[in-house]
Amino acid sequence: MELVLTNRILTNGHYREELEKIRCAEENRIFCRHDIEHFMNVARITLIRCAEKGIEADPDVIYSAALLHDIGRYAEYTEGIPHDEAGVKIASEILEETDCPQDVKAVILSITGSHRRTDNEKDSLEYIFHWADKKSRMCFCCQAQAECNWHHDKRNMDIEV
Numbered sequence: 001m002e003l004v005l006t007n008r009i010l011t012n013g014h015y016r017e018e019l020e021k022i023r024c025a026e027e028n029r030i031f032c033r034h035d036i037e038h039f040m041n042v043a044r045i046t047l048i049r050c051a052e053k054g055i056e057a058d059p060d061v062i063y064s065a066a067l068l069h070d071i072g073r074y075a076e077y078t079e080g081i082p083h084d085e086a087g088v089k090i091a092s093e094i095l096e097e098t099d100c101p102q103d104v105k106a107v108i109l110s111i112t113g114s115h116r117r118t119d120n121e122k123d124s125l126e127y128i129f130h131w132a133d134k135k136s137r138m139c140f141c142c143q144a145q146a147e148c149n150w151h152h153d154k155r156n157m158d159i160e161v
């Protein structure tokens with residue numbers, strides 16, 4: 001399946017610049033990074049979960065949202081703006097540059113803007129995406145467990161399906 005929007009975002013200059021800024025800012029980060037590997041994991045876990053629950057999800061929309069959901073990280077590191085909030089602004093610009101249809105843009109911005117919220121409606125794409133974002137982290141093999149501020153109950157200490 002060709003993921004048209006996903007690949008437009010992936011090759012967009014503005015997107016690559018933001019990604020590079022995050023990469024440099026996280027170069028010495030001991031905690032989870034916000035890189036392409038993370039974005040791919042979140043997309044795949046979201047799509048698997050949606051399939052399991054019989055929830056319709058367009059892979060192009062989910063991969064696009066995954067690529068964009070943490071794009072506000074650099075603004076958080078440098079300006080202290082929460083990255084979900086900063087991410088909506090940057091994602092909106094990139095989605096305009098990539099000729100994203102307005103209805104799809106609305107879904108992607110909703111996911112980006114709410115990916116840190118725990119009160120999304122159950123079985124919504126936003127809820128599943130948030131869940132996948134957390135589940136994507138491999139706490140069980142993390143070298144920074146002692147310093148991590150994630151509550152012990154929330155850590156992924158087992159491999160589950």
Ligand SMILES: [Fe+2]
Nearest residue numbers: 069070083115
């Ligand atoms: Fe995030």
Ligand SMILES: [Fe+2]
Nearest residue numbers: 038069070133
């Ligand atoms: Fe994330």
